[in-house]
Amino acid sequence: MDQILLARLQFAVTTVYHFFFVPLTIGLVFTVAIMETLYVKKKNEIYKKMTKFWGHLFLINFAVGVVTGIIQEFQFGMNWSDYSRFVGDVFGAPLAIEALLAFFMESTFIGIWIFGWDRLSKKVHLACIWLVSLGTALSAFWILAANSFMQHPVGFAIKNGRAEMNDFLALLTNGQVWVEFPHVITGALCTGGFFIAGISAYKLLKKKDTEFFKKSMNIALIIGLIGSIGTALSGHGQAQYLVKTQPMKMAAAEGIWKDTQDPAPWSAIAIIDSANKENKFEMNIPYALSFLSYSKFEGSLKGMETLQKEYAAKYDSKVGKDTNYIPPVKTTYWSFRLMIGFGVAMILLGIIGLVLWKKGRLENSKTFLKILLPAMFFPTLANSFGWIMTEIGRQPWSVFGQMTTASAVSPNVAGGSILLTLIMYVLIFTVLAAAMVYLMIREVKKGPAVEPGVTKKSKDPFDRVGA
Template sequence: MSEVILARTQFATTTLFHFIFVPLSIGLAFIVAVMQTLYLVKKKDVYKKMAKFWGTFFLINFAVGVVTGIIQEFQFGMNWSSYSRFVGDVFGAPLAIEALLAFFMESTFIGLWIFGWDRLPKKLHLACIWLVSIGTMLSALWIMAANSFMQNPVGYAIKNGRAEMNDFAGLLMNQKLLVAFPHIVFGSLATGAFFVVGVSAWNLIKKKDIGFFKRSITISLIIGLVSGLGIAFSGHSQAQYLVRVQPMKMAAAEGLWHDSGDPAPWTVVANIDTKNKESTGTIEIPYLLSYLSYGKFSGDVKGMNTLQKEYVKAYGEGNYIPPVKTTFWSFRIMAVTGGILILFSLIGLYLIWKKKIENSTRFLKWLFPIMFLPTIGNSFGWIMSEMGRQPWVVNGLMKTSAGVSPNVTSAELLFSIIAFSLVYSLLAAAMVYLFIRVIKQGPQAKPMQEVAATDPFNTRRVG
């Protein structure tokens, strides 16, 4: 197997594994902040218990996510040194800001939040968890600023064969960032919300702490519905962006080999024939692709064959068509998961309104596995975004094959893939074990007394 394929495989596996934790951290931090706000406003201890209980999951997830994220940084220098040299002056700035500003902000206020219960004034303590939540979102903003440059390079100039940043504001106003960041945030809120929904549903089935988990599931279903709708609308904005800036990715996501004609139908399913460059057995919804692309029920969308000819003229000979099947089906899996989340949020809120949720065992049994759907949707959305950009590592500037480290061998890459996979498997097992332990203990478990950082040996329990 070639070095390019192995390097891409390693980056894909580590990124997807890391991306399990990032949205969950963003979502849980926000939900915990909402619950603690309710505690301050309503002055009911149940909301304090909710903030502490769900905050425990956030802390576990945050710790594991930090470890998995470190490897991401190292890979740029290890496996993608040619890419790093070419784009480091642009790519490095948002990554550095993310580490120095957002991550340190999160870490500092997480510490204050953990040790500040009953020590800090309530409003100040609440501000700490809100600053943690804002920090997680800022972290995503800077990472997406770097990634958006790869999708749509702006704010740079080529000097001495390298991309150098000459417009920092332009980097932050990148069209890709403006449409992608809200999509990431809404997807993250859905991830956190449906994690709470799933755990709450399991406890309601077991008839454990019904009042506690009814409140938890109500809050999270409201956030889940709002975030599900946000995913849909921000996804629509991304589709309009793709038609303008990355038309090849849009055409691949639709399995569109030939120009669609006006108006353009949206393909629900199709048999993608990459050998003959055609899609057969299609089921289509008339006018819908035109609406998704232009916000109106008219308009032509270019196909991959037309775009391939244009790209050859612009960039020289080569194959500029991305992996069509992967891009096509990833988009549909992502879209279906978003629709399911909206549907189950509406049903759950209706049952809560009718005061039937705790007795709706059949529905609750569905909610437990559905807690994993946002992670599936996030993962396939990321796959669609990154695979649809191929063959570029920086769209229009550098091909993926040119970005790989020249001195890394296939054997070294294969060894590191196996090593990282083993480490990640151990981390996943540890996290699952800790999550299950916290779920079984429940919110009534006796918490460890909050101790000062200077008193690490005080482990007395309080009732």
């Protein structure tokens, strides 16, 4: 059994699964905070119901996300000890700050928010949920600061075979962070918005709590559309940054084997032949790649064959002769396009939904509502394909230009052990997923109605008073 392949597969499974929950947590808590803000300002009880109902779903997602995040962290010590040894001095600071500042901030104010409905003033209670939302964003920032070092290492020096941080400010001002962070946050807004829109569509089709879910849908579509457009714009900026810092990744994402002409066309669809390093078929849009890369209709890009020679001259002395610096092209190419495709679909759905809302036809547009049911998963798919492109496209590097994936794996962990733990993790994730789906469905079926026997004097933090 291939130790490196199994270690990579295990890390991919734990990371992708954990990232199912992260954007939904960020997007849901932001939307819940908006709803509670409307309740405090407008003093309309329906917004309190919305806050509590969607807040319950946020709490379920948050709990499962915490568990999967802990499992993911095990990977560094289990299968990637050489990697941890190499980057530990750099990674330690942002990850420690994330745990001590951002995660503790989230956890503390979530607790106060849950138990504070009848104990705090409305404005103080509102401040708590906004602090939770801020905490989730800060948590994402510190994680991305660590990830950005893998993509574009800065602020370090190599000493005794290890990367030692010598400029913390450089880590925080890394250009990679500031193109990744807006992209992740806006993607999270899409995730929260379309999640709420999808569930609201289901309820509107069932003709249950129509007014409640109409208002939820309206807020969700606005946030989903803003997030979708923001994701597209920030993704455009990120792609332009990668042209400068990781040209091989962008060449693979665009299926460019040889240097392009000037201006460069964009490959909308291609049949890629990796063995012969060529594309058997291409459907190109003239000028488009130059504009996407440089914001002007001129400029060429280097192909993977040229970059392979340049990388070999630059890095072979460090990582070994005849290293293949070309990542898995088909995976990088198609994951990039699938991410874009789902993103475009979300923008169109957001626009159509708001037009129908404006015309007063939203709740009666059965076709549109039925489309929104599967569309609630579009952001999750787009997020996942985006991260696959980001991480697969960086191969063969674990830390770009500094450490290959092959040299990062734990040297003394047998393939059989990795396979066993991989199977265990998949089983654990399956149980967690089943539990979360069950709890979510149960909450959705209950709806926002007040449960029999619950009074406004109830101190149960999960009571359904006004929810």
